[in-house]
Amino acid sequence: MNYNWNWGVLFEDPYYGWLLSGFGWTVAVALSAWCIAFSVGCLVGIGRTVPNPTIRAFCTAYVELFRNIPLLVQMFLWYFVLPEILPDDMGRWMKRDMPNPEFTTAVLALGFYTASRIAEQVRAGIEAVPAGLAAASTAHGFSTAQTYRYILLPISLRLIVPPMTSEFLTIFKNSSLALTIGLLELLAQSQQISEYTFQGFEALTAATVIYVSIALIGTVIMQLLERFTFIPGYVGKGG
Amino acid sequence: MGDFDFGVIIQSLPFLGEGMLLSLWLTFLAIIGGIILGTLLALARLSGIAPLSLLAAGYVNLIRSVPLLLVLFWFYFLVPLALGRPIGSFYSALIAFVMFEAAYYSEIMRAGIQSVRRGQVQAGQSTGMNYWQIQRYVVLPQAFRNMIPILVSQGIILFQDTSLVYVVSLQDFMTSSSIVAKTEGRLVEMYVFAAFVYFVICLTGSIYVRRLKERISV
Numbered sequence: 001m002n003y004n005w006n007w008g009v010l011f012e013d014p015y016y017g018w019l020l021s022g023f024g025w026t027v028a029v030a031l032s033a034w035c036i037a038f039s040v041g042c043l044v045g046i047g048r049t050v051p052n053p054t055i056r057a058f059c060t061a062y063v064e065l066f067r068n069i070p071l072l073v074q075m076f077l078w079y080f081v082l083p084e085i086l087p088d089d090m091g092r093w094m095k096r097d098m099p100n101p102e103f104t105t106a107v108l109a110l111g112f113y114t115a116s117r118i119a120e121q122v123r124a125g126i127e128a129v130p131a132g133l134a135a136a137s138t139a140h141g142f143s144t145a146q147t148y149r150y151i152l153l154p155i156s157l158r159l160i161v162p163p164m165t166s167e168f169l170t171i172f173k174n175s176s177l178a179l180t181i182g183l184l185e186l187l188a189q190s191q192q193i194s195e196y197t198f199q200g201f202e203a204l205t206a207a208t209v210i211y212v213s214i215a216l217i218g219t220v221i222m223q224l225l226e227r228f229t230f231i232p233g234y235v236g237k238g239g
Numbered sequence: 240m241g242d243f244d245f246g247v248i249i250q251s252l253p254f255l256g257e258g259m260l261l262s263l264w265l266t267f268l269a270i271i272g273g274i275i276l277g278t279l280l281a282l283a284r285l286s287g288i289a290p291l292s293l294l295a296a297g298y299v300n301l302i303r304s305v306p307l308l309l310v311l312f313w314f315y316f317l318v319p320l321a322l323g324r325p326i327g328s329f330y331s332a333l334i335a336f337v338m339f340e341a342a343y344y345s346e347i348m349r350a351g352i353q354s355v356r357r358g359q360v361q362a363g364q365s366t367g368m369n370y371w372q373i374q375r376y377v378v379l380p381q382a383f384r385n386m387i388p389i390l391v392s393q394g395i396i397l398f399q400d401t402s403l404v405y406v407v408s409l410q411d412f413m414t415s416s417s418i419v420a421k422t423e424g425r426l427v428e429m430y431v432f433a434a435f436v437y438f439v440i441c442l443t444g445s446i447y448v449r450r451l452k453e454r455i456s457v
Contacts, residue, residue, distance in 0.1 A: 070399035
């Protein structure tokens, strides 16, 4: 194995800047997609537990649809297919005038895909709340909305913080798929550096180190959140 | 938007079929390799030998904190360099998938091994079995059985993930669809068709997993 080591390349102009901007895009995609994923995921997850069968069926269909198509295919559907099947004006706008088309598409695809995974966690969290609590609130004359607002959601959203941690970290990893539609995020930049300099080992190592650091920082933040949202005497595991 | 052209799909079915065979073959080999390596990692992690379990834990945590695409690029770049000759993207991708999935399978197998009650191991020891005999005849068969639904779900995820070999231009189902889409200029038809095929296969798989869970939980 003969290979010319040159770690310095990572700190040279312009490669250093490329890595930094790639990191910026990765974080931007992941955090924006998380906002969509969390809000849509909560709504769909709640929707799967409500008494109304139409809403339940619709939300189940959402989860099954988005979970059973690979994220890469979904990326392409949003990027290549959606502008074609939309009404002419909107399609043309998406293709020509939409600001940052790769970024926007990646955020939408990643957000709605992750929403289906979060919905499953939210549903599991709501179902983990002992049935007696919901029954008690009905007996007190709470409406369905009040039962969710005051009983089910405050408990279940705190119960699901640990599994949410892994979803939150997964969204950073999955954001790397944005490179397939041409967004120059972290991994794409590291590939580009390796093509320009032939220092593939260094470029990939840099990307690896940054991804691992993101995971470590994310884990620490979520652990703090976990401690903060911990329900005393409740999380003895298994409800 | 033009009319949806089924002709282009039918015309390219043999080509897409070859791609699908490669996807399934890659999934199959990666599941087998991933489960074997993952089980070894889980055993190493639970072995109680500090350096061994630290090494296994370090490996699993490292792999689980980076994207699959990065691992694919790593092996696509490293394997030819280490061997000194190109071996084609199929084997690079296969090695990458086995190494990547092993980390996830090892977490599943670890949970499976821990779900076997301690008394079983002690019973094995008291009948004079050695470590490997206990694992082979007592622990692992039960661990596998308890974890079958999760192992299968992970297999479905793995099948979806094989679409990522697109980035190293390996001609699986996804790459084939994309080749046809670009050469025929039929992006809408091909990507909708690809989504439909993946959806049907994965939905069938997840319904099967649900049945398995119900059968086991009773």
